[in-house]
Amino acid sequence: MRCYLCPVKCGADREIGAGACGVKGISVAKAYLHPFEEPFLSPHQRSGAVFFAGCSLRCVFCQNFDVSRARRGKELTPKELADLFRDLEAQGAENLDLVTADHVLPWVGEALSLYRPRVPVILNSGGYVTADALRQVDQFIDVYLPDFKFADPLLAERFTGRRDYPEVAAEALRFMAKKPSLTAGGQLKSGLAVRHLVLPSHTEDSKRVLDLLAGLVPLDAPLSLMRQYTPMGEIAGFPELNRRVTDREYDRVIGYAAELGFTNIFAQEKESADKKFIPDWD
Numbered sequence: 001m002r003c004y005l006c007p008v009k010c011g012a013d014r015e016i017g018a019g020a021c022g023v024k025g026i027s028v029a030k031a032y033l034h035p036f037e038e039p040f041l042s043p044h045q046r047s048g049a050v051f052f053a054g055c056s057l058r059c060v061f062c063q064n065f066d067v068s069r070a071r072r073g074k075e076l077t078p079k080e081l082a083d084l085f086r087d088l089e090a091q092g093a094e095n096l097d098l099v100t101a102d103h104v105l106p107w108v109g110e111a112l113s114l115y116r117p118r119v120p121v122i123l124n125s126g127g128y129v130t131a132d133a134l135r136q137v138d139q140f141i142d143v144y145l146p147d148f149k150f151a152d153p154l155l156a157e158r159f160t161g162r163r164d165y166p167e168v169a170a171e172a173l174r175f176m177a178k179k180p181s182l183t184a185g186g187q188l189k190s191g192l193a194v195r196h197l198v199l200p201s202h203t204e205d206s207k208r209v210l211d212l213l214a215g216l217v218p219l220d221a222p223l224s225l226m227r228q229y230t231p232m233g234e235i236a237g238f239p240e241l242n243r244r245v246t247d248r249e250y251d252r253v254i255g256y257a258a259e260l261g262f263t264n265i266f267a268q269e270k271e272s273a274d275k276k277f278i279p280d281w282d
C-alpha cells in the first residue's frame with residue numbers, strides 16, 4: 001500500500017521499500033532510560049525514550065543525524081515494539097517518550113493497542129505531521145511534545161527542504177492543543193508542551209516562532225527554549241550554523257517569550273550545547 005502519511009506524501013510502497021523518510025516499517029535506533037528530558041516530563045530523570053530511525057524532515061543541522069537519516073536502527077514488529085514499551089516501564093520509566101515517530105504513527109498505534117503503559121505516553125514530534133495522522137493515534141497519546149522549528153517558509157526550505165513546515169506545524173499544534181492539560185506530582189500527565197531550538201544567527205525567526213505560538217497555544221503551556229544546538233550534520237554550505245548560540249542571542253529569545261506573556265518557560269544551561277548530551281547510538 002502506498003504511503004501518504006506525512007506531508008511529504010512520497011507515495012512509497014513501504015511493504016517493499018523505504019520512503020523519503022528513510023524507513024520501511026518501524027526501525028528503532030535506541031531505547032533506554034534517558035536522563036536529559038525536561039523536569040516536567042521526567043521529574044526523576046527516567047524518561048523511557050524510544051528513538052525511531054528515519055525522519056520525514058531533512059534538517060541540515062540535525063542533532064541526531066545518524067538516526068534521522070536511518071543509518072542506525074533495528075527493524076521491529078508492532079508486537080516487538082509493544083514488548084519494548086513494557087520493558088522500559090518495568091525498568092522504572094516514568095513516561096514513554098516516542099522520539100520522532102511522525103513517520104511511523106500507524107505502527108506505533110498498533111503497538112500501543114497491544115500494550116498501553118500506565119505511565120504517560122509522550123509523542124515527541126518534529127512538528128511536521130498532519131492532523132489526519134495524529135487522529136490515528138490520539139487515543140493513545142497523553143502528552144504532545146512538538147517542536148516548532150521555523151516561522152519563515154524560506155528559512156524552513158533552506159534548512160529542511162520543506163517550505164510548508166510553518167503551516168503544517170501550526171495545523172498540528174492546533175490539533176495537539178485540544179489535549180486536556182493535567183499536571184500531578186510535578187509531572188505533566190496530559191496536555192501539550194512545545195519546544196523550540198534556538199539556532200545561531202536566527203533569533204529574529206525564533207521571535208516570529210514565538211509570535212505564532214502565542215496565538216496557537218495557551219500562554220501557560222510549558223515552553224522549552226533549547227540552547228543545546230551543536231554544529232553537526234550537513235552544515236558545510238551554511239557558515240552561520242557553524243557555531244553555538246551566544247548568551248546574547250539566547251537571552252533575546254527568552255526575554256521575548258517573557259514579554260509575550262509565556263509563564264512556563266524552560267531554559268537550558270549554556271553547557272547543554274555539548275555532544276556529550278547526545279545519546280550514543282550503540
Ligand code: SF4
Nearest residue numbers: 003006009010019021
Ligand atoms: S511517512 Fe515516509 S513513506 Fe510515508 S509519505 Fe512520508 S516520507 Fe513518504
